[in-house]
Amino acid sequence: xxxxxxxxxxxxxxxxxxxxxxxxxxxxxxxxxxxxxxxxxxxxxxxxxxxxxxxxxxxxxxxxxxxxxxxxxxxxxxxxxxxxxxxxxxxxx
Amino acid sequence: xxxxxxxxxxxxxxxxxxxxxxxxxxxxxxxxxxxxxxxxxxxxxxxxxxxxxxxxxxxxxxxxxxxxxxxxxxxxxxxxxxxxxxxxxxxxxxxxxxxxxxxxxxxxxxxxxxxxxxxxxxxxxxxxxxxxxxxxxxxxxxxxxxxxxxxxxxxxxxxxxxxxxxxxxxxxxxxxxxxxxxxxxxxxxxxxxxxxxxxxxxxxxxxxxxxxxxxxxxxxxxxxxxxxxxxxxxxxxxxxxxxxxxxxxxxxxxxxxxxxxxxxxxxxxxxxxxxxxxxxxxxxxxxxxxxxxxxxxxxxxxxxxxxxxxxxxxxxxxxxxxxxxxxxxxxxxxxxxxxxxxxxxxxxxxxxxxxxxxxxxxxxxxxxxxxxxxxxxx
Numbered sequence: 277x278x279x280x281x282x283x284x285x286x287x288x289x290x291x292x293x294x295x296x297x298x299x300x301x302x303x304x305x306x307x308x309x310x311x312x313x314x315x316x317x318x319x320x321x322x323x324x325x326x327x328x329x330x331x332x333x334x335x336x337x338x339x340x341x342x343x344x345x346x347x348x349x350x351x352x353x354x355x356x357x358x359x360x361x362x363x364x365x366x367x368x369x
Numbered sequence: 370x371x372x373x374x375x376x377x378x379x380x381x382x383x384x385x386x387x388x389x390x391x392x393x394x395x396x397x398x399x400x401x402x403x404x405x406x407x408x409x410x411x412x413x414x415x416x417x418x419x420x421x422x423x424x425x426x427x428x429x430x431x432x433x434x435x436x437x438x439x440x441x442x443x444x445x446x447x448x449x450x451x452x453x454x455x456x457x458x459x460x461x462x463x464x465x466x467x468x469x470x471x472x473x474x475x476x477x478x479x480x481x482x483x484x485x486x487x488x489x490x491x492x493x494x495x496x497x498x499x500x501x502x503x504x505x506x507x508x509x510x511x512x513x514x515x516x517x518x519x520x521x522x523x524x525x526x527x528x529x530x531x532x533x534x535x536x537x538x539x540x541x542x543x544x545x546x547x548x549x550x551x552x553x554x555x556x557x558x559x560x561x562x563x564x565x566x567x568x569x570x571x572x573x574x575x576x577x578x579x580x581x582x583x584x585x586x587x588x589x590x591x592x593x594x595x596x597x598x599x600x601x602x603x604x605x606x607x608x609x610x611x612x613x614x615x616x617x618x619x620x621x622x623x624x625x626x627x628x629x630x631x632x633x634x635x636x637x638x639x640x641x642x643x644x645x646x647x648x649x650x651x652x653x654x655x656x657x658x659x660x661x662x663x664x665x666x667x668x669x670x671x672x673x674x675x676x677x678x679x680x681x682x683x684x685x686x687x688x689x690x691x692x693x694x695x696x697x698x699x700x701x702x703x704x705x706x707x708x709x710x711x712x713x714x715x716x717x718x719x720x721x722x723x724x725x726x727x728x729x730x731x732x733x734x735x736x737x738x739x740x741x742x743x744x745x746x747x
Contacts (some may be wrong), residue, residue: 306406
């Protein structure tokens, strides 16, 4: 178990997440800001389910009650050049 | 419960103040935070720290802050990912060059090693940047960047080490004032009897002030940020092209962090906007053309805590004894937090009135007073 990775992007293990939840970071927003889980390339798309399950196991919360993470744009990784070009096409300043 | 002092706001300012109070020997200090740590401006900021300011006061405050940031990890046992790669300001017109020259001279007088840079020097330091319209720059190697999430947790750890208390997910519901003195703070989880309340609520400070009958002039202004995928380290200094208000930095995690304010004035919300992502992408690609292929991971919004004369609001207020203000940092509270926390703690513990407190009291808006700071970025 010590080497079971939950957040592949930021190299965060299951045991680290369990310890953080026990230390009081028992919701996704707080966990994210403590371990930086979900802040990597997948933007929590891969790890969110496993993290919810751990929170539910470690606390008396139901998975459904553990608040989901605020999703932030863009939906998928997008090059800066794409957005920069959009503005030029629309002629916005 | 009873407390020696209650600090309202678990952002970097309130946390730093509580840590310094503990360092000076105060116990039974309680910090109350309405949400989770790093949920407000602290967790949304870029983590840049710099000595390059245009006023003697801010230069001195930042020299002290950087020195405290350097020892924060060893004192608290939490890695704060401090990287001193410098700040490079880029001037594209004569008035900005003159502004930098004046500031560099003042910074040098205060023992700070800032210097002007020619285009050749800028290219050697940052080979990837586009200097087509750049006339000159200024660089200070002491400036740098930290990881804000970790800084907040470092302070929180330090506070607990001193035996003081941090209660998160605990909004304040009322402040009781009796015959002009602070008596009690009501929060969702607990009632706290105390004679000292510090308002360190940042953008939310006016709402806290109102609970004690104190009218505060701060308002929130939306600023937005993005972060890209992680790259091999290539960008040593944090970059500030002065014409655009853009800030670009490579963090210790390899990501490129950038921020910009595209909506001036009172903010209605801090949702991220399409206007921001197009404007900042264009500014970033213009500054570093190679970034065109680099992918954005996420964007978000946050608030600058704005005051009418660009200076913070510090110290006691008329009419409510024991009600201390510590807010209004114009989007630069993160970098100033270690020194401001120390100044405020020395005031509270030793009654030592630092000139910054004397200058920045709320009453100045009635009596007149402070010179605006020029090097506010964003």
